[in-house]
Amino acid sequence: MMPQSMSLKNQDEGSVSTKATATSHERSVAFNGRSLLDVHGIHVEIGGTEILKGIDLSVAPGEFLGLIGSNGAGKTTLLRTILGDIEPSSGTVSIMGRKRAKAGMVGYVPQKIQLDPDLPIRAKDLVALGLDGQRFGIGIRSSHFWDQVEHAMRAVGAWEFADRPVGRLSGGQQQRVLIAAALVANPKLMLLDEPLANLDPANADDIVSLLNSIRTREGISIILSAHDINPLIDSLDKVVYLASGNAVVGKTDEVITTEVLSKLYCHPIEVLHAGGRVMVMAGDNAHAHAHDADPFGAKKAED
Amino acid sequence: MNLLMDLWQVQEMRTALLVGSTVAIATACIGVLTVLRGQSFAGHSLTDLASVGGSAAYLLGINQLWGFLVASVLAGLGMHAIGIERIRGRDVATGIVLATGMGFTSLFITLSMTGKSGGSAAVAVLFGSLFAINPQTVPLICLLAVVSIVAMALIWRPALFVTVSPQLAHANGVRNGLINAVFMCILGIGVALGSISVGAILSTALLIGPASCGLILARRMRDAIITAGVLGFASVWIGVILSYESYHWTGGKSWSVSFCIVALILLMYLVCRVLRSLGLVHGNARRKAVVAHV
Numbered sequence: 303m304m305p306q307s308m309s310l311k312n313q314d315e316g317s318v319s320t321k322a323t324a325t326s327h328e329r330s331v332a333f334n335g336r337s338l339l340d341v342h343g344i345h346v347e348i349g350g351t352e353i354l355k356g357i358d359l360s361v362a363p364g365e366f367l368g369l370i371g372s373n374g375a376g377k378t379t380l381l382r383t384i385l386g387d388i389e390p391s392s393g394t395v396s397i398m399g400r401k402r403a404k405a406g407m408v409g410y411v412p413q414k415i416q417l418d419p420d421l422p423i424r425a426k427d428l429v430a431l432g433l434d435g436q437r438f439g440i441g442i443r444s445s446h447f448w449d450q451v452e453h454a455m456r457a458v459g460a461w462e463f464a465d466r467p468v469g470r471l472s473g474g475q476q477q478r479v480l481i482a483a484a485l486v487a488n489p490k491l492m493l494l495d496e497p498l499a500n501l502d503p504a505n506a507d508d509i510v511s512l513l514n515s516i517r518t519r520e521g522i523s524i525i526l527s528a529h530d531i532n533p534l535i536d537s538l539d540k541v542v543y544l545a546s547g548n549a550v551v552g553k554t555d556e557v558i559t560t561e562v563l564s565k566l567y568c569h570p571i572e573v574l575h576a577g578g579r580v581m582v583m584a585g586d587n588a589h590a591h592a593h594d595a596d597p598f599g600a601k602k603a604e605d
Numbered sequence: 606m607n608l609l610m611d612l613w614q615v616q617e618m619r620t621a622l623l624v625g626s627t628v629a630i631a632t633a634c635i636g637v638l639t640v641l642r643g644q645s646f647a648g649h650s651l652t653d654l655a656s657v658g659g660s661a662a663y664l665l666g667i668n669q670l671w672g673f674l675v676a677s678v679l680a681g682l683g684m685h686a687i688g689i690e691r692i693r694g695r696d697v698a699t700g701i702v703l704a705t706g707m708g709f710t711s712l713f714i715t716l717s718m719t720g721k722s723g724g725s726a727a728v729a730v731l732f733g734s735l736f737a738i739n740p741q742t743v744p745l746i747c748l749l750a751v752v753s754i755v756a757m758a759l760i761w762r763p764a765l766f767v768t769v770s771p772q773l774a775h776a777n778g779v780r781n782g783l784i785n786a787v788f789m790c791i792l793g794i795g796v797a798l799g800s801i802s803v804g805a806i807l808s809t810a811l812l813i814g815p816a817s818c819g820l821i822l823a824r825r826m827r828d829a830i831i832t833a834g835v836l837g838f839a840s841v842w843i844g845v846i847l848s849y850e851s852y853h854w855t856g857g858k859s860w861s862v863s864f865c866i867v868a869l870i871l872l873m874y875l876v877c878r879v880l881r882s883l884g885l886v887h888g889n890a891r892r893k894a895v896v897a898h899v
Contacts, residue, residue, distance in 0.1 A: 421769065428769060431774075438759050
């Protein structure tokens, strides 16, 4: 069911994935010259509250990583720390050995972008900004420039609505345009913050298989955050499960287990498998020891 | 055509048309992005504070343009430092600061009225007159217009990117803070140019009116700017001629040139709104456009 080993070119990173189990994930970060992204022991405090309490993870080229957790678990904070937006109070982030990514190295698709429906900007104008929007001056856009824009938009199936005002596209179409805008600069790593939120299941599946084909074809690593792992379960190489600032990193079937998640949540958790889907639930009476009340509520971590 | 040739012979007409056209084009470029950024409010607040500088300059006997310019650029940077969203949120504090600005304006105007002959101080500062512009100021006005257009062109792509989505721009390496600060300076220059042409109170109309029309009529940024420029240019020319000719129809009490320009802008805006509600243009619902000040 799950692609345990990535496509051929990632064979030499295979060891990394295997090492990154729930119990030994801290070690997996160190001494890995080949990984694209190394996050080592980062703590992040915002307004006196500790949001991330020591996260370690590494991403190999072409790897597809799912950042799973409920609202407030710290998913966006982790992505923005990787992006260099947030300075960790301790710990390090390095992208291809650099502390701050070079322009174009990391593509980012932020969460919940509100595009004004009246914006006189066509979809392809937005993708074009993804390529040269940070530059000063008006700039003459060559035909080669527009070829790149077209290539990125075709890659995500957004070319057919390239000339429509971007603010008037549907949620799924806008998501494709935003992915194209992140993809157009040929990044090594793409970070997507909740790209599946607000999409219906069919559109969500389309976006996931799209991303899966992009990373296979272009060898781009992807970190995608989501509160539900199910649409991603067949595509992910690794899961980073976040709960109240702590994380477990590893392969899906190693992380999404009753034992590992109970330890992460410090609360009995039950993982159920049904029809190729997993359900993570607050544990039932069989697992509850001293706790008489269930602080999660009935189905807190139903994600 | 003969009428135009005759008018061109008059020195004041030439100055008025030259300054008006230059300012209309510069403010069109600035205005389109101002409307898109939802900063019509900031533009209007700047005019209140610009009038303090204008009236102080009048009192001190300096060229008013310098007063407008220094005050509105400083006010723009001040707004940027405090945070425009915060300013808008704290409407009581903002209202008091802006009202205090107008209070100072009235003080400076009263002082210049008692000190010098200038009973026209209030009219000059608040409502301006393209016919009363000192020809020696023209080169400075043109220079400022060119500076603002060049600066707009320089920051165009990042500024547009920040307008579309600040997060996305930031993720792509745009320095949002820098771009916003530079834009506020340019907006300050635009407000100063508008103030010297149609007066501090009315300059928002010149900045926002043609730009809103451009955004209603056009589908693309480039077209919106061109449309705004053409409409601004047209309203200035027709307004100037109308004001000049009204002398003959009204028995010597000509309509003020600022009124004519602003009334034309309002008219254009209304026509655009009607066209849109009839579905004849593609229908940009520019909620943020502030032409209420007209």
